[in-house]
Amino acid sequence: MxxxxxxxxxxxxxxxxxxxxxxxxxxxxxxxxxxxxxxxxxxxxxxxxxxxxxxxxxxxxxxxxxxxxxxxxxxxxxxxxxxxxxxxxxxxxxxxxxxxxxxxxxxxxxxxxxxxxxxxxxxxxxxxxxxxxxxxxxxxxxxEGEEAAGFVPPKGPAVATIEIDALASLKFQASDFPTTAGINEITYVGKGGTHTLVFEEAEFRGFKLAVNGDEVDSGKVEFEPGVYTIFCDVPGHRAAGMEGTITVGDALTP
Ligand SMILES: [Cu+2]
Structure with a gap:
């Protein structure tokens, strides 16, 4: 035409x-x-x-x-x-x-x-x-983080609280965080720099905490007993050492 x-x-x-x-x-x-x-x-x-x-x-x-x-x-x-x-x-x-x-x-x-x-x-x-x-x-x-990618934060009171510090030296304050099964509140405390906290595991994909400077962010997740890997997904931070585990023990034997 x-x-x-x-x-x-x-x-x-x-x-x-x-x-x-x-x-x-x-x-x-x-x-x-x-x-x-x-x-x-x-x-x-x-x-x-x-x-x-x-x-x-x-x-x-x-x-x-x-x-x-x-x-x-x-x-x-x-x-x-x-x-x-x-x-x-x-x-x-x-x-x-x-x-x-x-x-x-x-x-x-x-x-x-x-x-x-x-x-x-x-x-x-x-x-x-x-x-x-x-x-x-x-x-x-x-x-909004937690609402993206299908992650639904659990409703109800937390059985435990985990404090994870995001250090300016590109590390968490510990390499493992022990806790008990059930709803956990994760408190992410900024100690300098811009950092995030995400899980490696697919069931927590979409869960994300983010801090800048001395900000504090928190969110709830429900854990089954097991070992979960957490890290900061800011480019280069995980490779520099900003990763760790959350070891979840049975709820009856905290
Ligand atoms: Cu980081």
């Missing part, structure tokens, strides 16, 4: 081009301007053919691939955002808009290239806006 529009449009442009080129050549009445006037129009269709037959077929897949990538990235952002049903609605609506938009465009054979470009740009802006608004929601959810 676009190529036919362009092919229709180009010959008119060439016709006008040759007309204006020939007029000064006749007025000049010289021998040399004539061959140049003859050469120019024959050069133009060649470059035009090169443009429409070579450049466009090369550019179109690249541009569509970029558009698809843009669409997919923004859609995946929307899908990663907190609420699963919200993401599903966003994805369904966008896909329906794309499908009906394409159907409508193909049912309008006289639609101009300009109108097509405008509708594609509007669609990309819509997808981009959806991605941007949902990434805000996704980041908001992430900063």
């Amino acid at each position: 676009t190529t036919t529009d362009i092919e229709k449009a180009e010959p008119e442009g060439d016709g006008e081009g040759t007309g204006t080129d020939i007029v000064p050549a006749e007025g000049g009445s010289g021998f040399t301007p004539v061959p140049s006037a003859v050469l120019e129009p024959s050069e133009d269709p060649r470059t035009e053919a090169l443009r429409t037959r070579l450049l466009l077929p090369l550019l179109l897949p690249i541009v569509s691939a970029l558009a698809i990538a843009f669409y997919a990235i923004n859609l995946s952002r929307a899908l990663l955002a907190g609420s699963a049903t919200g993401a599903l609605i966003v994805a369904s609506v966008l896909t329906l808009v794309v499908l009906f938009g394409a159907a409508w465009i193909s049912s309008q054979p006289n639609l101009s290239t300009g109108a097509l470009v405008v509708s594609v740009v509007v669609l990309l802006f819509t997808v981009g806006a959806a991605g941007l608004t949902t990434i805000g929601a996704a980041e908001g959810g992430h900063s």
Whole structure:
């Protein structure tokens, strides 16, 4: 559709081009301007053919691939955002808009290239806006820490409290923290620097405490007896020694 529009449009442009080129050549009445006037129009269709037959077929897949990538990235952002049903609605609506938009465009054979470009740009802006608004929601959810990634903090009183200090020397104050099974309150005390506390174990993925300077953060987790690995996920900190274990003993024998 676009190529036919362009092919229709180009010959008119060439016709006008040759007309204006020939007029000064006749007025000049010289021998040399004539061959140049003859050469120019024959050069133009060649470059035009090169443009429409070579450049466009090369550019179109690249541009569509970029558009698809843009669409997919923004859609995946929307899908990663907190609420699963919200993401599903966003994805369904966008896909329906794309499908009906394409159907409508193909049912309008006289639609101009300009109108097509405008509708594609509007669609990309819509997808981009959806991605941007949902990434805000996704980041908001992430900063709340405990509510992200499906971790549900236990409700009820804690049977024990563990104090873990985040030292400026990129260590915790101990390598192991013994406790008893059940709901535990972890108090993370900052002693300098920016640190986090996360678990290696998949069942606590999404639990995260964070401190900066002398801040204190706390959160509840429910432990079964066993050994759990904790660490700071600030890049480089775990490798420097900011990791440890929480050894959970049976609740009946504290
Ligand atoms: Cu750290």
